[in-house]
Amino acid sequence: MVSIEDYVARVEETCGEEKAFIVIFKYDKREHVVSRVLERAKLEKSISNIIFELTFKGVSLRLYGTGKAIFRNLKDKGELNSILSELLL
Amino acid sequence: MFDPYRIREDFPILKRKVNGQPLIYFDNAATSQKPKQVIEAIKNFYENHNANVHRAVHTLSQEASELYEEAHEEVANFISAKGMEEIVFVRGTTEAINLVAYAWGLRSLKKGDEVLVTLMEHHSNIVPWEILSKINGFTIRYAEVNSDGTLNYESLESLISNKTKIVCISHVSNVSGVINDIKRVAKLAHERHALMLVDGAQSVPHLPIDVKDLDVDFLAFSGHKMLGPTGIGVLYGKRDILEEIAPFQGGGEMIRDVSYNKGAGSCSITWNELPWKFEAGTPNVCGGVGLMEAVKYLRKLGMEDVKAHECELTEYAMRRMQECEKVRVYGPKDASIKCGIIPFNVDGLSSHDVALLLDSYGIMIRSGFHCAQPLHQVFKLQSSARVSFYIYNTREEVDRFIDVLKEIEQV
Numbered sequence: 230m231v232s233i234e235d236y237v238a239r240v241e242e243t244c245g246e247e248k249a250f251i252v253i254f255k256y257d258k259r260e261h262v263v264s265r266v267l268e269r270a271k272l273e274k275s276i277s278n279i280i281f282e283l284t285f286k287g288v289s290l291r292l293y294g295t296g297k298a299i300f301r302n303l304k305d306k307g308e309l310n311s312i313l314s315e316l317l318l
Numbered sequence: 319m320f321d322p323y324r325i326r327e328d329f330p331i332l333k334r335k336v337n338g339q340p341l342i343y344f345d346n347a348a349t350s351q352k353p354k355q356v357i358e359a360i361k362n363f364y365e366n367h368n369a370n371v372h373r374a375v376h377t378l379s380q381e382a383s384e385l386y387e388e389a390h391e392e393v394a395n396f397i398s399a400k401g402m403e404e405i406v407f408v409r410g411t412t413e414a415i416n417l418v419a420y421a422w423g424l425r426s427l428k429k430g431d432e433v434l435v436t437l438m439e440h441h442s443n444i445v446p447w448e449i450l451s452k453i454n455g456f457t458i459r460y461a462e463v464n465s466d467g468t469l470n471y472e473s474l475e476s477l478i479s480n481k482t483k484i485v486c487i488s489h490v491s492n493v494s495g496v497i498n499d500i501k502r503v504a505k506l507a508h509e510r511h512a513l514m515l516v517d518g519a520q521s522v523p524h525l526p527i528d529v530k531d532l533d534v535d536f537l538a539f540s541g542h543k544m545l546g547p548t549g550i551g552v553l554y555g556k557r558d559i560l561e562e563i564a565p566f567q568g569g570g571e572m573i574r575d576v577s578y579n580k581g582a583g584s585c586s587i588t589w590n591e592l593p594w595k596f597e598a599g600t601p602n603v604c605g606g607v608g609l610m611e612a613v614k615y616l617r618k619l620g621m622e623d624v625k626a627h628e629c630e631l632t633e634y635a636m637r638r639m640q641e642c643e644k645v646r647v648y649g650p651k652d653a654s655i656k657c658g659i660i661p662f663n664v665d666g667l668s669s670h671d672v673a674l675l676l677d678s679y680g681i682m683i684r685s686g687f688h689c690a691q692p693l694h695q696v697f698k699l700q701s702s703a704r705v706s707f708y709i710y711n712t713r714e715e716v717d718r719f720i721d722v723l724k725e726i727e728q729v
Contacts, residue, residue, distance in 0.1 A: 243670060243701070244687055251670060276729055279678055291671060295337050295678045299670055 233313045236262055240309065250300045250309045259296025266292055266316050288312055320623035326710045328353040328615075339680025342715045347492050347520060347659050347706035348684055349542045352612075356545055359611035363604045371603050372571060372594070386603050389610035390593065393552055396613045397537065398528040403557050403592035407606055410551035411519040412442040414538030415486070417553050417596065418515055419446040421566040423484070429455035432481040434512070436461040436469060437696055438491045441689045443517045447486065456483075463696050467494030467649040471502065478506050484513040489521035493690045493704065494649030495632070495659030497521070504533045513559070519543055522552075523708075524628055524657045526621035535559055541605065545612035550605030553596070560592050569598035624709055628658035631707045635660060635716045642720065644727040648697055658707035661688075661697075664726060669703040672726065679722045 236258050241251040254262045263281075270285035270292075281292040292298045303309050326332050329351050334341050343351055363385065369378035371386045390402035399405060408414045427433065433447050437460050451458050459482075461474035469487075478485065485507040490497050500516055507514040515536040521527065522537070523544030529537055536559075541550040555563075565572050572595050575588040589595045616624065633653035639645050644665040650656055664672050673685035684704040687694050694701065705719065 244691070249668070249670060251674070280675065280729065291674075293674050293678055295674075297674055297677070299668070299674065 233317055236317050252298045254296040269316050320627055322710055322712050329710050336680040337678050342681040344705040345682045345684050346708035350545050350708050353615055355615055356608050356611045360604055360608045363607045370600055382603055386606050389606035392610045392613050398530055399554055404554055406553040406593040406596040407601055408551045408553050409549055410540040411538045414551055414553035415442055416446045417566045418536050419450050421563045423450050427454045427456045427483055431456040431483045432459050434459045434477055434482050434485045436487050437463045437692045439488055440492050443486050467496050469498050475506055478510050480510055482510055482512040484515055486515045488517040490657045492520050493661050493688050493693050495656035497656055500532045525625050529554055541609040545615055546609035547605050550602050550609045565595055567598040572598040628707050629653055631711055632658045634713055638720045642723050642727055661702040661704045663702055669701040672703040675726050681719055
């Protein structure tokens with residue numbers, strides 16, 4: 230059964246007041262991840278097909294063509310995992 | 319003559335590409351890249367000399383012990399210490415500071431005493447003292463930092479008193495790159511009979527250091543920020559002070575004699591001589607060998623030239639960053655009073671966005687608090703992006719960085 234671990238290589242949580250999660254997707258899955266997230270989330274803005282400003286179920290995220298993404302204003306890692314599941318699986 | 323283009327030839331990693339772009343490594347305050355001389359020394363150690371040190375009479379152990387001791391000597395010479403007895407190998411700056419906190423502070427500091435730090439410290443020079451203060455009940459005082467990131471010496475002077483037992487201060491800020499006047503602070507500390515501990519993580523790799531001239535009691539620094547491997551660092555301590563302090567950790571290597579007294583039902587222990595008294599257990603021998611090679615490499619370049627190169631590059635980068643309308647640079651505008659570290663932000667973007675954007679162009683920088691949250695509070699910042707230079711960085715790399723910053727501004 231496919232899980233988010235199949236797509237996610239690492240998650241970095243930023244410290245301090247400006248809470249955010251930086252998700253680094255697996256290198257060999259990054260193209261698949263980018264296209265799937267673009268399918269499922271609402272595209273607000275795109276810059277040269279390198280950066281995509283998106284929203285998904287009230288959560289704002291910024292996706293990079295290099296296979297990394299910043300998720301903002303999430304409560305905790307549980308909420309991140311839930312969003313990632315809906316976006317990727 | 320100092321030639322960064324020739325130096326680059328010694329660094330294999332600088333030939334690689336990241337995200338399809340030539341690598342530009344501007345995260346040197348976090349860790350430096352390694353020259354082939356260091357990589358080769360590590361390989362040679364494991365291929366030809368690997369053994370435990372000070373434990374055996376066989377040939378390999380003798381060779382490993384000689385190399386490990388030579389590494390201490392080389393580091394002692396590099397910072398103009400009196401001898402290898404004053405050089406304790408540890409994991410890094412953090413462990414060196416913790417060693418002082420727990421070996422000296424735990425036994426010496428008590429309620430009513432004060433430890434003086436500054437608001438520009440890395441967390442590694444704050445947290446050990448905060449933890450210890452909860453155990454021993456002493457007070458920590460924080461010297462203020464001016465809005466440009468320079469140390470407020472009046473604040474520091476006003477906080478030093480007869481209650482102050484140790485002054486703990488970074489030589490160079492890991493956020494702003496500001497160089498503190500260590501001789502001035504050491505004089506103030508010693509006038510009040512306080513000890514002086516310096517976090518040299520950002521200075522020893524970049525400036526000529528003479529511990530006798532600075533007159534510091536302790537100097538902590540990391541090997542990996544100065545071309546050496548990770549997991550090896552140094553605590554310099556004045557010999558007479560190290561002689562007086564009891565060990566931080568117990569185990570093999572740090573003892574001369576452990577004798578069981580049947581009548582007392584306990585062991586009487588005699589410590590080993592310096593510096594081994596503070597190096598319990600099997601040490602990071604190969605790390606020491608790698609650090610020795612890194613120190614030799616830097617000595618050959620000349621630390622005055624290293625400093626001049628970074629100062630010139632920093633001045634150039636700061637001048638060119640002014641061309642970017644949305645880029646805000648923090649810290650002093652005068653590059654001559656700082657090392658090669660530039661904190662900045664881009665209007666409308668978080669520092670992590672800036673770092674990720676630069677990453678997509680092959681440019682590696684740091685984002686966040688850089689383990690110095692109190693200083694970000696002084697700057698009234700959520701976080702910052704940070705570029706930091708070293709011996710192999712060039713003007714052309716700065717030019718590329720500026721071009722990309724200008725593109726990022728359009729985001």
